[in-house]
Amino acid sequence: MRVQTASLILTTTLLCTVSCSVTSWIAPPRDKDSKPFSSKSVTRGQLEITGEAPMNDFLPLMDELQATMGDMQDILGLSELSAPTRIHIYTSNYELEKAIRQRSRLAPYRRAYFFDDDKKKEMVILVKHTDYIAYDLRHECTHAFLHSHCSDAPLWLDEGLAEYFEPSRTEQGYQPRHINRLMRMVNTSKWRPNLTRLDKLDKSVVFDLTVEQYAESWLWAHFLINYSDQSRLLLKSWLKDYENLETPPPLSDQIRKLYPDCENRVYEYLLELNRKLAELGEIDNLPPEGELTNEN
Ligand SMILES: [Zn+2]
Missing domain, CATH: 3.40.30 (Glutaredoxin)
Known part of the structure; x- marks a missing residue:
């Protein structure tokens, strides 16, 4: 360690x-x-x-x-x-x-x-x-x-997993508010997932991660856990390597090795999550975000 x-x-x-x-x-x-x-x-x-x-x-x-x-x-x-x-x-x-x-x-x-x-x-x-x-x-x-x-671990993985396990167990990592936020960014500013950008988040300083960065971190964690057996195995293998190796390979390199077009896949994954959310017509059951955040 x-x-x-x-x-x-x-x-x-x-x-x-x-x-x-x-x-x-x-x-x-x-x-x-x-x-x-x-x-x-x-x-x-x-x-x-x-x-x-x-x-x-x-x-x-x-x-x-x-x-x-x-x-x-x-x-x-x-x-x-x-x-x-x-x-x-x-x-x-x-x-x-x-x-x-x-x-x-x-x-x-x-x-x-x-x-x-x-x-x-x-x-x-x-x-x-x-x-x-x-x-x-x-x-x-x-x-x-x-x-x-x-x-x-990379900050985006640390926070992404924390966001994943934050809802009650029955939600299985589902966070509608993150889907809604990311889709608003897609629609208003042509936002796209970017792993290189996430990798640059610096955890060595007292930081103030933005809600957008939390949402994207959650999306990548959700993708790795649920996209495919291979993506979940990649995450598990990397974590296991991290425990056993002096210098584990960067997780982002492993993701790109498995999916060279990972950003496109994560974007399509978000769109699919959004389609399911629209079908369910689900209302976010978390407390109003404005009461929880001081958004930048
Ligand atoms: Zn946290």
């Missing part, structure tokens, strides 16, 4: 609301309803949750997270989460902000954070207790799962 120090993975769905600004989070007064930190915790496998809320409330979610990580094992061909992952749930915005600042002075505000600190051999998830916490934890636990096997 490659060495990585203190990387910070941020998520689109975890961006703050449109109405909240970063400055409003600097030295705010303590929330009236916030409670002192409690050491109460629950554990499932390598996951440990602590926080201010009643921990028994999270037992069903813990079970679901375990099941979701079982899905990851099956789909990605990896063994179980191999590193302890501490999840801390905050009911106070101030306490969450304070905990974030202790780890990173530059991180933009989010509802949830994933920290992979290789020096400390620990993975930590900090998350606000909201109505969307199940989405948030499925997303962040995907990062933990992937980083426990492949700590330096």
Whole structure:
């Protein structure tokens, strides 16, 4: 496994609301309803949750997270989460902000954070207790799962898989909002998938991935997992190689080797997803995006 120090993975769905600004989070007064930190915790496998809320409330979610990580094992061909992952749930915005600042002075505000600190051999998830916490934890636990096997995977794969496993298990990675967003870009700006562009995303800085980049990352992850037996096998083989080889070949090279016209295939794949979405007439059942993001 490659060495990585203190990387910070941020998520689109975890961006703050449109109405909240970063400055409003600097030295705010303590929330009236916030409670002192409690050491109460629950554990499932390598996951440990602590926080201010009643921990028994999270037992069903813990079970679901375990099941979701079982899905990851099956789909990605990896063994179980191999590193302890501490999840801390905050009911106070101030306490969450304070905990974030202790780890990173530059991180933009989010509802949830994933920290992979290789020096400390620990993975930590900090998350606000909201109505969307199940989405948030499925997303962040995907990062933990992937980083426990492949700590330096391409950013687009890291975020694409997190977006894939973020919906509930019954959705099987389906994210209508990403399809709608990408199709709007296709129709308005003749946008097309571009793996070279995705490969250039830099995860070494405190970044602010755009919602478009999250959507395209999801599309490529969805394509690799569902397009064909060969595409899924390619992904599984690359992940396995990553665990075993000092210098794994770039995933994008492997994709182009299998499908030299991969961008065209992914574009056609998006169109097919959109056709199915139109047939279903399905309404996105996720929370309104405007309440979750501060789109650029
Ligand atoms: Zn993420």
